[in-house]
Amino acid sequence: MSQTAKKKNVRWVEEPELGFWESTFVPAIMQGLKTTLKHVVDRKPVTQQYPEVKPELPLHYRGVHRLNRDEKDRVKCVACMMCATACPANCITIEAQAAPPEWPDRDKFPKSFVLDELRCIYCGMCEEACPVDAIELTHIYDLTGESRSDLLYDREKLLGVFDRTRNDARDPVRTRRGVLGPASEFQQLPALGPATGVPQSDRSAKAETAGVIRTTGVEGQR
Amino acid sequence: MPTVTVNGKDVEIGASERLNCIQAAAKVGVEIPAYCWHPALSVVASCRMCLVEVGDRKPDGTVAMQPKLVPGCQTPAKDGTVIISDSQKVKDARKATLEYLLLNHPLDCPTCDQAGECYLQDYSFNYGRGYSRLNEPKNIKPDKTYIGDQITLFTDRCIMCTRCVRFTREVSGSSELQVVSRGSHEEIDIFPGHPVNNPLAGNVVDLCPVGALCSKDFLYQQRVWWLKSTNSVCTGCSTGCSVTVDQNDERVYRLKPRANEKAQGHFMCDAGRFGWKYTHSDQRLSAPEMRTNGQVVSRDWDQIVASARAALRKTAAAGRTKIAAVLSPWMTVEEAWILASFLKSLSPDAVLAMGPVRVEGQDDHFPKDVRGNVVEPVKFTIRAEKCPNRAGVQAVLSHFTKDVMPFEELLRLASTGQFGAVYLAGGDPDGWISELQAEAFSKVETVIVQDFLPSPVLKHATHVLPSGTFVEREGVVVNHKGLAQLIRRSVRGPDGTRPDSRILWELTERTGLVQTDVVRSEIAAQVTALAGLSDPALKADGVLLNAAQPAGAV
Numbered sequence: 001m002s003q004t005a006k007k008k009n010v011r012w013v014e015e016p017e018l019g020f021w022e023s024t025f026v027p028a029i030m031q032g033l034k035t036t037l038k039h040v041v042d043r044k045p046v047t048q049q050y051p052e053v054k055p056e057l058p059l060h061y062r063g064v065h066r067l068n069r070d071e072k073d074r075v076k077c078v079a080c081m082m083c084a085t086a087c088p089a090n091c092i093t094i095e096a097q098a099a100p101p102e103w104p105d106r107d108k109f110p111k112s113f114v115l116d117e118l119r120c121i122y123c124g125m126c127e128e129a130c131p132v133d134a135i136e137l138t139h140i141y142d143l144t145g146e147s148r149s150d151l152l153y154d155r156e157k158l159l160g161v162f163d164r165t166r167n168d169a170r171d172p173v174r175t176r177r178g179v180l181g182p183a184s185e186f187q188q189l190p191a192l193g194p195a196t197g198v199p200q201s202d203r204s205a206k207a208e209t210a211g212v213i214r215t216t217g218v219e220g221q222r
Numbered sequence: 223m224p225t226v227t228v229n230g231k232d233v234e235i236g237a238s239e240r241l242n243c244i245q246a247a248a249k250v251g252v253e254i255p256a257y258c259w260h261p262a263l264s265v266v267a268s269c270r271m272c273l274v275e276v277g278d279r280k281p282d283g284t285v286a287m288q289p290k291l292v293p294g295c296q297t298p299a300k301d302g303t304v305i306i307s308d309s310q311k312v313k314d315a316r317k318a319t320l321e322y323l324l325l326n327h328p329l330d331c332p333t334c335d336q337a338g339e340c341y342l343q344d345y346s347f348n349y350g351r352g353y354s355r356l357n358e359p360k361n362i363k364p365d366k367t368y369i370g371d372q373i374t375l376f377t378d379r380c381i382m383c384t385r386c387v388r389f390t391r392e393v394s395g396s397s398e399l400q401v402v403s404r405g406s407h408e409e410i411d412i413f414p415g416h417p418v419n420n421p422l423a424g425n426v427v428d429l430c431p432v433g434a435l436c437s438k439d440f441l442y443q444q445r446v447w448w449l450k451s452t453n454s455v456c457t458g459c460s461t462g463c464s465v466t467v468d469q470n471d472e473r474v475y476r477l478k479p480r481a482n483e484k485a486q487g488h489f490m491c492d493a494g495r496f497g498w499k500y501t502h503s504d505q506r507l508s509a510p511e512m513r514t515n516g517q518v519v520s521r522d523w524d525q526i527v528a529s530a531r532a533a534l535r536k537t538a539a540a541g542r543t544k545i546a547a548v549l550s551p552w553m554t555v556e557e558a559w560i561l562a563s564f565l566k567s568l569s570p571d572a573v574l575a576m577g578p579v580r581v582e583g584q585d586d587h588f589p590k591d592v593r594g595n596v597v598e599p600v601k602f603t604i605r606a607e608k609c610p611n612r613a614g615v616q617a618v619l620s621h622f623t624k625d626v627m628p629f630e631e632l633l634r635l636a637s638t639g640q641f642g643a644v645y646l647a648g649g650d651p652d653g654w655i656s657e658l659q660a661e662a663f664s665k666v667e668t669v670i671v672q673d674f675l676p677s678p679v680l681k682h683a684t685h686v687l688p689s690g691t692f693v694e695r696e697g698v699v700v701n702h703k704g705l706a707q708l709i710r711r712s713v714r715g716p717d718g719t720r721p722d723s724r725i726l727w728e729l730t731e732r733t734g735l736v737q738t739d740v741v742r743s744e745i746a747a748q749v750t751a752l753a754g755l756s757d758p759a760l761k762a763d764g765v766l767l768n769a770a771q772p773a774g775a776v
Contacts, residue, residue: 080332081445096442107333107376108442131332 057139059170062122064140065115065153066161068133068173074103075159076134079110083126083135091119092126113155117143138171140164224301227279228252229308235299243294243305244272254307255316255345257323257431258383259295261481262488262601263392267293269323269383271345273315275306291315313349320350326361326406327432328378336433338446342381361406369399370418372438372492373427375410380434382408386426393489393601395589396420410434421604422588424495425488428478439496440476452712453480455699457552457610457692458494461486461603462701464763465494467693467712474498474693474713482763484705491604498693500651501713505675507688509718514684523720527728530685533668534643538569543642543667545569546632549619550577551609552649554697554709555752556741557722558611558618561645564730566622574623575632576615577647578654580608605702609650610692610709614700617751617767637662647722648673649689655679672725674715690721696738697723698755700767706754707764 021027048055068076079096093114099106126135138161145151153161165171223234226246233250235241242265244254257269272294277287279302287304291312294305306312324342331337346352363377387399387410398418402411412418418426427437449468456463456477464482468475477498479490512520512529520526538545547565549558565572586604587596619626636644644666648654653675660678663669671683674691694715700706715721727736746756754765 078333079442082332085445085447098442107330 051142057141057170061139061141062124062137064117064138064143064161065120065126065158066136066138066165066171067113067155067158068136068162069159069166075109075113075155076132077110077113077130078106078132078134079108079113080131082129082131086125086129087120088123088125089119089121091116110155113158115153115158117151117153118148133174136171136174138165139168224299226299226301227304229306241299243274243276243297243299243303246299246303247274247294247305247307252307254294255341255349256295257341257345257381258385260385260388260429260488263385263388263429265296266384266388267296269381270319271316271323273319274312275309277304277306278302279304316345316349317351320346321354323381324350324354325356326378327381328360328362330379334376334379334433335436335441335446336379336430340433341431363409366411368417369412370423372424372496373418374436374438374441376434376436377409379432380410381432382410383431384410385429385431386410386435389422389426389429390418390420393425393589394420394422395591395597397592399426421491421493421586422489422602424492425479425490428489437476444470444475449475450712451478452693452710454693454709454712455485455610455701455707456490456494456497457699457709458491458497458608459605460607460610460612460702461605462610462699462705462707463490463494464707465490467498467710469693469713472713474501484763484766485701485707487602489602491602493604497651498691500675501691501693503675506716507674507676507686507719508716510688511686512684513686526685526687527725530645530668530670530687531729531731533670533684534565534568534645537642537668538572540642541569544571544573544640545643545645546573546575546636546641547645548575548577548629548632548647549615550647550649550654551579551612551615552577552692553615553647553722554611554695554699554738555614555618555706555745555755556697556738557647557695557726558615559741559745560723560726560730560732561647562618562622564726565645573627573632573635573641574619575627575629576612576619578629578650579612580650580652580654581606582608607702608652610701611699613702613704614698614706614752617700617749618745620751621749633659633662636666639665641666643668643670645670646672646679646683647689648675648677648679649722651675651691653677672722674719687725688715688719689725690715690719694719695721695723696736698738698742698760704767705764706752706760706767708760 070076079094081094081096084092084094093112094110095112096108097111099109103109122137124137127137140161143151166173224237225232225234228247228250229252231250233246235246235249244256244259245261247254254272254274256272258266259272270293273291274294275287276292276294276297277285279285285304294307299305324346327342331340331343334340337343365377366375369375382401384401387401390399391397398412398416398420399410400413402409424437427435448470450470451466451468454465454467456465463486464480465477466480467477477490477495479486479488481488509521510523510526511518512526520529534545537543545565545568547561549561553561562574565574583606585606587600588602589597591597616626635641644663646669648671655677657678660682663679663682666682668685669679669683670685670687671677671679672687672689674689680686692709693712695709696711697709698706699709711721721736723736723738742755745752746754752767754760754767757765759765
């Protein structure tokens with residue numbers, strides 16, 4: 001390697017010379033035997049006794065999906081199909097239907113919502129895409145079925161998962177958004193300036209009366 | 223030539239062109255956003271989205287700009303007009319306009335059908351801003367689920383551009399829609415008891431730049447970004463409206479008109495817009511059949527096509543009886559040409575007849591006044607002739623025979639037992655032959671039927687060839703005034719069916735895959751009336767075959 005290619009923050013070390021004891025290999029053998037003896041006397045088990053003992057999973061574990069219910073126990077999903085659009089495995093099929101007149105806050109809801117749990121890669125994109133936090137991934141990982149069609153989870157099954165997990169401390173309902181995503185319901189208005197930038201030389205920018213559009217320190221000024 | 227300056231770039235416009243600033247800017251590729259302006263409707267300049275700086279170049283070269291922004295849609299571009307659409311002043315005005323338009327907009331894009339093709343989204347992204355300063359509750363008006371059999375109105379999404387109102391007043395003439403109340407109570411509504419059910423009603427959905435007017439037929443069916451569009455032609459009548467066919471997963475979801483000044487303009491009728499449903503009918507013929515004495519003996523495509531070919535050959539060679547073909551006005555020019563030339567090559571005295579041309583009532587012109595009288599100038603016409611390609615098939619037939627035999631004459635000849643083999647091309651989704659007419663073919667030895675829906679003649683058929691509808695085929699159709707346009711394949715047909723051109727391609731033993739452009743150049747070289755088919759403009763907005771007729775006639 002050329003001298004110039006050597007970086008300043010790279011420390012070059014040479015292999016240490018073997019001494020007399022090292023070249024007999026006795027210390028290395030003793031070290032190995034020590035490890036072996038430690039395992040012989042150590043009786044603490046390392047095997048997880050699944051399924052008698054369930055594992056502790058990290059909080060961000062992504063398991064079986066659920067469809068949340070809203071405060072009136074209706075399916076929360078608004079059938080916008082953002083999850084189906086975001087899904088890289090193409091495992092979500094939604095058929096939308098106009099909401100009944102008793103639901104004035106809704107335009108549509110899913111007539112059918114089928115999620116292929118076998119096709120899913122559990123990436124969590126659906127959860128991220130959902131504007132109403134209706135689809136969420138739970139901690140359930142032990143998914144079994146007798147046939148492929150058993151694992152096509154429909155709307156009722158996914159709502160069932162919600163009913164099973166709604167009181168589980170590991171699967172809190174993570175709703176933090178408005179009716180249709182953050183844009184649809186401003187709780188706090190951003191401290192932002194006027195829409196129209198008025199040049200500083202403009203008469204209206206200098207006036208002290210109420211209702212004047214100012215441009216000091218705001219977006220849109222020249 | 224008048225010269226207009228757009229953002230510092232000079233562009234020449236035609237002396238007789240009457241353009242506004244939006245159109246003049248489009249000539250240099252500058253987009254001036256607009257909601258209320260539409261090329262086929264009158265100008266109201268109400269949305270204020272197209273505000274631009276406009277000035278005049280004086281003869282001495284100085285430019286005098288107008289002190290205020292003016293709406294580009296309402297300002298004519300003339301010699302010396304200077305348009306500035308990229309100044310800070312204009313950009314600020316657009317931001318302010320968009321903020322205003324979005325004040326009471328519900329921002330329910332996830333559940334809105336327009337999302338993905340919405341001008342509010344596009345313009346907010348390109349010219350607007352990402353936040354609102356409205357500190358009060360939004361003014362949400364209740365939706366009107368019934369303003370027409372096919373149309374629903376989401377009142378809260380409306381931006382009051384009044385395109386729909388002007389359409390019903392100026393193009394359909396039926397004036398069902400209006401603006402009720404004023405100020406922030408403004409709403410689009412129908413006159414009580416007069417829903418928007420005119421034959422052109424569906425166009426208000428396309429005209430709506432936001433998701434306020436939605437088609438009940440398409441509502442919540444698909445998200446628009448999943449749809450794949452193909453440019454094609456509506457085959458509902460001989461007007462031949464340019465359309466786009468939107469499909470996903472081999473299923474058509476909607477037809478939308480495609481602006482084409484050579485064809486129909488900007489609109490299409492509801493009969494065509496919703497008239498493609500037969501494509502996904504359960505009744506579709508789904509397997510080829512070969513029958514002997516009424517019993518199905520084969521369902522194998524290769525065997526059946528070969529047998530049909532052999533039967534035609536045998537009958538032509540024997541010479542005792544004639545061979546004949548009925549060319550449907552639903553066929554494309556290429557299909558008609560392949561079939562007609564094949565039969566003529568087998569036997570010079572093969573009989574070629576034009577299939578039944580369905581005519582329903584009179585041509586329906588728009589706009590109409592309240593009494594139903596047509597108001598000049600006519601802006602849209604629904605033709606009485608309910609087939610797309612009579613003119614094209616006629617041109618092919620007249621190349622081979624002196625006078626085209628009408629269908630009734632062929633039926634008469636068939637019932638006298640003159641024919642040994644007939645090839646019947648169907649294709650009319652509303653049925654093209656009656657029980658009585660079908661009886662004429664009971665004496666014919668070989669009856670080859672190519673169709674996609676069952677018809678009475680299938681009873682007498684020896685060979686049934688399930689074919690494709692217009693969304694499954696490619697070829698040229700010629701409309702009432704001689705405009706040749708391409709229909710394009712957008713979906714695969716159901717299993718067991720084949721597009722007509724492929725059936726005929728294999729019947730006539732052409733090699734390789736179907737190449738309609740090869741057939742087109744063949745036709746263009748041999749038929750003078752169809753020489754225009756080699757014009758590359760065919761792939762864009764069509765070719766006028768008899769250029770003597772003015773292109774503007776609707």
